[in-house]
Amino acid sequence: MAAGAVSRLSRLLGQSRPPRGRPMSSGSHGEEGSALMGKALTFFVALPGVGVSMLNVFLKAQHGEHKRPEFIPYPHLRLRSKPFPWGDGNHSLFLNPHVNPLPTGYEDE
Amino acid sequence: MTHQMHAYHMVNPSPWPLTGALSALLITSGLMMWFHSNSIFLLVLGLITNILTMFQWWRDIIREGTFQGHHTPIVQKGLRYGMILFIISEVLFFTGFFWAFYHSSLVPTTELGGYWPPAGIKPLNPLEVPLLNTAVLLASGVSVTWAHHSILEKDRINAIQALIVTISLGLYFTLLQIMEYYESPFTIADSVYGSTFFMATGFHGFHVIIGSSFLFICLMRQLKFHFTSNHHFGFEAAAWYWHFVDVVWLFLYVSIYWWGS
Numbered sequence: 001m002a003a004g005a006v007s008r009l010s011r012l013l014g015q016s017r018p019p020r021g022r023p024m025s026s027g028s029h030g031e032e033g034s035a036l037m038g039k040a041l042t043f044f045v046a047l048p049g050v051g052v053s054m055l056n057v058f059l060k061a062q063h064g065e066h067k068r069p070e071f072i073p074y075p076h077l078r079l080r081s082k083p084f085p086w087g088d089g090n091h092s093l094f095l096n097p098h099v100n101p102l103p104t105g106y107e108d109e
Numbered sequence: 110m111t112h113q114m115h116a117y118h119m120v121n122p123s124p125w126p127l128t129g130a131l132s133a134l135l136i137t138s139g140l141m142m143w144f145h146s147n148s149i150f151l152l153v154l155g156l157i158t159n160i161l162t163m164f165q166w167w168r169d170i171i172r173e174g175t176f177q178g179h180h181t182p183i184v185q186k187g188l189r190y191g192m193i194l195f196i197i198s199e200v201l202f203f204t205g206f207f208w209a210f211y212h213s214s215l216v217p218t219t220e221l222g223g224y225w226p227p228a229g230i231k232p233l234n235p236l237e238v239p240l241l242n243t244a245v246l247l248a249s250g251v252s253v254t255w256a257h258h259s260i261l262e263k264d265r266i267n268a269i270q271a272l273i274v275t276i277s278l279g280l281y282f283t284l285l286q287i288m289e290y291y292e293s294p295f296t297i298a299d300s301v302y303g304s305t306f307f308m309a310t311g312f313h314g315f316h317v318i319i320g321s322s323f324l325f326i327c328l329m330r331q332l333k334f335h336f337t338s339n340h341h342f343g344f345e346a347a348a349w350y351w352h353f354v355d356v357v358w359l360f361l362y363v364s365i366y367w368w369g370s
Contacts, residue, residue, distance in 0.1 A: 060236075
């Protein structure tokens, strides 16, 4: 009976409720509302936020390429308890010769 | 002709569970062969059979649900429970890596210098690319919600647009992470810092790729008119998975990138 009253009230207010087939939505983004709001949020909030972050990264990168730290053969770094199963077994997968030294030192020194 | 007198789905016999299990065996034994016996044959065979299984099994589910009408409301309910349970299992999977991280970082051993980040480790600045990555994933969470509302409101064009935005953001995240991996001054072999960092972020990245692929399939299905405004569970499952991936990233960002630096 209460449910009937609620639905009559909704119709009076002229609202179109989206179908109930959405039992789950993420807490922070799941607002009851139209797709238009989602589109507005995407293009006026979310994507500009991404743009600002991109600008931030770009500016920080301009700040200056720092000199790479000198090589200290710490025993807890550049561990090789077992060779890597590719190449010569001594290079990690994303190894960047400019910033990642091998256990014996930088490769391009 | 006999009719079923219930609303459940009695699935026809299918070979895909068997091929899936065999592919899992091939992948695990293949990894062992690769690590210890320098042979990638079993691994490649396992990966191929795995991909074929996934393609054919999910294709059959789409046929049964979208084209043959077997996914009644109660069947859909079961699928929902299934997806929720799967995501919970994934949460537990990541919990393990977070446990490992906190175990090592809350009480750094003397071998590391007694502090965290360990001696000789220069962590990534959390306010540079990691912050951009956070913005990208949060934005994709907004756009996938836009996509969902569009589907609910029978707005085909907007649903397609929103899915494209979401997938593009996912790809952008992946590209940024690959770049970060390549530019990083530390590797996976650099003490437990490197191990925990790359295991946690690596598996997360893998899940981003899975999530993006799932959303891409949804885009293809939306283009082919598979979804209706009140029956689009495949999309909802993809959206739930995507939000899960986003939440894991937020935890990663706060724990490893921010607190851990």
